Amino acid sequence: MKYCFGVDVGGTSVKLGLFTTDGEILDKWEIPTRKENKGEAILPDIAESLRKKIEDRKIDKGEIKGIGIGIPAPVTGDGIVKNTANLCWGYKEVNRELRELTGLDVRAGNDANLAALGEMWLGAGKGQKDMIMVTLGTGVGGGAILDGRALVGANGASAEIGHVCVNYHETKKCGCGKTGCLEQYASATGIARLARMRLAWDEEPSILRNQKKLDAKAVFDALKEGDAVAEEIVEQFAAYLGHGLANVAIIVDPAVIVIGGGVSKAGDILIPYIKKYFLEKAFFANTETEFMIAQLDNDAGICGAAKLMIDK
C-alpha cells in the first residue's frame, strides 16, 4: 500500500499529515480541537477532514494503509484511552471509533511515545533501534523506542521521563502530586524557577537581571553571551536532567538520547552540559550513549503516528 495518515491531537489543534509508506510527507495541515461537550466532535472532525483530503487528492482508499493517531494521554496497546486532562474525554476506544467513522484501519498511541518514533523514523534518531526522547516544554515528556518499537506499557504510560524522581529531598509538589520530579527542574517552567532562585541568592551581576521576561530562552541566550550566572543555572538544570537520563538509560540502554521540545531550540550548546552530568551517573555500559537535538520540531508527532500504523 502506498499511503498512510498520521494525526497528532493537541489541546488546541489537531495536526494531520499524508505520508507515503516510504516516509515522504506529501501534505500536512491543521484543524482546531473542539473540546466542548466532552470533546465529542474531535474524532468526527478528524474523520471529515481526512475524507475531504482523500476526495481532493482523488486517492484510492484501497491504497491507504490506515491512520496512526497520537493522543496526549496514556493509550493502551488496544487504542483505549481511560481519561485525558487535555481533551475532556472520558473512556474512549480510539481505534474502534475512528475506524467506524472512516472505514480505515486505525492505531492510536501516546503522543510523546509517537514523537519519539517519528524522530527515529525521519529525524535525529534515523537508523537507530534503541532510543529515548525527552521533550522539554512547559512540562517534560518522554518516549522510548526499543528494538524499533515504541514502548507502550501495561497502562499505556511508559517512559514518563518527566516524573522520574531526581531529588529525594524536595518538599514542593509537582503537578502530578509527587515531589522531586525531573519536570520540576528541567521543563521551561522549571528552568525559569531555577533562574529566579539563583538571582534571588545574591547580587552577582548578570544580564539576566535586566530581562523583562526571565524564561528558559533568556537563560540560554545569556549563556551564549558568556554570562556566568546563566551558566550556573544551566549547570543546575543539566545536573537534574543528566542524572535523570542516566537512571532512564540504565533501564532502556539506548544508543541515542534525543532532546526535543521548546527548550531544545537552544541547540547543540545544551549537549556538553547534559552529557557531563549524564556521565557522572551513567552505568558503564551506557557511557557511549549519543546525545542529539530533535530535528522534526512539531512534525515529530504526525510522523510517528504514521510510522505506528505502517509498522502494524
Added chain:
Amino acid sequence: MKYCFGVDVGGTSVKLGLFTTDGEILDKWEIPTRKENKGEAILPDIAESLRKKIEDRKIDKGEIKGIGIGIPAPVTGDGIVKNTANLCWGYKEVNRELRELTGLDVRAGNDANLAALGEMWLGAGKGQKDMIMVTLGTGVGGGAILDGRALVGANGASAEIGHVCVNYHETKKCGCGKTGCLEQYASATGIARLARMRLAWDEEPSILRNQKKLDAKAVFDALKEGDAVAEEIVEQFAAYLGHGLANVAIIVDPAVIVIGGGVSKAGDILIPYIKKYFLEKAFFANTETEFMIAQLDNDAGICGAAKLMIDK
C-alpha cells in the same frame, strides 16, 4: 517442533533443561563451569552435554527448535558478548559458536533478562505481558519484559535495576564505580550493612544482637518474630527498593513486579513494606502495579532461555 533446550551459564555451574515448546520441563541437569583458559571449554562442554542428552533420549534432531542460553553479562540482540567478569570470556559470538558446535539454532540473552522471561512464561508473571523482575541476591539484578518480550537494549544492558541511583548524597562507591546504587542497600550484602549500621546507632535491645551471622535472612527472621529493630532495618531496605522500583515503573509501566533472588525467600511478608514505599513515589498511572514473589527459584534462567528460543 516439539523440543527446546534452555541453558543458564553461571560462574560455578551451567544449568541445562529440556523443554517441550508448550512449556513442560522434561529434564534438567547441571555441569560445572570450567573457567580456565579464558573459559574456552564452556561452550564445547555445553554442546557435548546436549549431544549426550539427545542421544540418551533418542530425540530426532529435526524435532528440536533450538537452544536458548543465558549469559551473566550484557548480550546484544545478535548474541554477542563483549566481555564477562564471571566467565573470563573476552569477545564471543555465542549464537554462532554454539550453533557451529551443535548444528542447532541458538539464541543468547542476558541471564537476568531471561530469568524475568522465565517467570513470565511459567512462574509468578504467568499471563502477563509487561513485567519487571528484580533479583535480590549478593547483588541486585533485573530484567524487564515489555509486550511479552525481554528488553535487550543497544548494548544488551537493559534493566540494570541494581544500578538505578536511589541516593544522590551517597559518598561510598558501589562495585560499578558509581555512588547511591540500589544494589548498595537492597542486595543481601546491602541489607546486612543496613543491619550493622542500625545496631551500631544505639543500644536498643534486639534479637539481632545475639546472632552469630548478621545476614539478610537473620533480619527477616527477626522481623517475623516481631523484633522492632529488625522492622526498622526492613523499612529502610524497603524505602530504597520501593523508591527505586517506582522510578523503573515510570519508564516500563509494568502490570506486575516480581521479586526474586535469595532475599525473596523471606516471602510475602516483604511485599507490604516494598509496596508502601513504591506508592510513595509511584506515578499515578502505576499505582495498580502488582507485587509478587518469584516462583521458579533457580529454574527461572533455563525456562527463560528456552522461551527466548521458542519465541524466535
